Amino acid sequence: MAAKGDEGGDLVRSMDLLWGMADRPSRGPRPRLSVEQITRTAVEIADAEGLGAVSMQRIAATFGFTTMSLYRYVPGKADLVALMVDMAIGERPDLDAVPDGWRDRLAEWARQCLRIFTRRPWLLEATSGHRVMGPNELGWMDAALAILAAAGFTPVEQHDAFLLVVGHVRSVAQYTSGADRLRVDEWSVAVGERLTRHADHFPAVVAAIQGGGYAKAADEPLEFGLRCLLGGLEKLLAQDSVDTSPFGRERPEY
CATH class of the missing domain: 1.10.10.60 (Homeodomain-like)
Structure with missing residues (x-):
């Protein structure tokens, strides 16, 4: 020791x-x-x-x-x-049955990852921060990076894209799986009366609740976020690789 x-x-x-x-x-x-x-x-x-x-x-x-x-x-x-x-x-996900296409493969990777976090919420706490990773966890990372590498992303973009997708999965898992969190319908009831009294102060919240924004299936936040993230990554990939700046494609643009 x-x-x-x-x-x-x-x-x-x-x-x-x-x-x-x-x-x-x-x-x-x-x-x-x-x-x-x-x-x-x-x-x-x-x-x-x-x-x-x-x-x-x-x-x-x-x-x-x-x-x-x-x-x-x-x-x-x-x-x-x-x-x-x-x-x-567990072992890295099997994505062989997923049709060709990096977006579909990465989305399925995220879905399988979310299922693990949902089944075992304690993993959210256990996997926070810098720490030693074992062969199974590294296998999951390798599977995601391989998808991004095959799509044509640079190593830096692969890393950043991986963090974006993992962060989204963890966020959804944290929101939907916490044992100490109120269910969405319970939350709506708990705050409904207060919002009715003070609707003028929180018009956007009231409109979202009344419009059914908080009555979605558990997987919808994941899918919505994936559409946004993967769509953005696809746009980045489609950009002209010729850059007139001396920094090339690695230079961030805002």
Whole structure:
């Protein structure tokens, strides 16, 4: 195990765990658990009760082990969460059945990604910020970048487009999947009376609600955003690649 504060060592340790290259415990009794068993149990707890319910103590108790003995397999909570994410996300999406066309393929990629976040909302918290990624998560990224690369986007554009699509998926998942959020109809009832009293102050909100803007199917925000994002990317791709500026296509235009 890396010394405290040795970030490089911690990174290597986490990568080895994620990629199945970590050494087995060399001291103590013969291992009776595996990293996969521990990770699967943690995922099951998170699926049922949320990420906050996952702890090394809780998992150790499930197997009848002491908490300290669990650290022989997984050095810490951050490492465990990284393992959970990669297991929960699963292998890269199969897009072979999607008709040719980068827009259709990328849209299907986004739909499958949203289904995972919707099924496992705790992944939103677990995948925030800079962190170590495992082979499954990198496989999802690779699949999206491959679509964009084949379409003709530059490496910089591929990266930025990927962030745009992922950000949209996460935003929709956050809005539609939060267990602590009110349902749309409940929200409408809760604020309806106040809006009626103060309609003059919030005319656009009132008009949107009365017009059915908040009574949409759960997948509609995703599809609307995809049409906007992919349409914009398609327009960018169609622009004349000849640029008279010395910076070429990499120069942003506003």
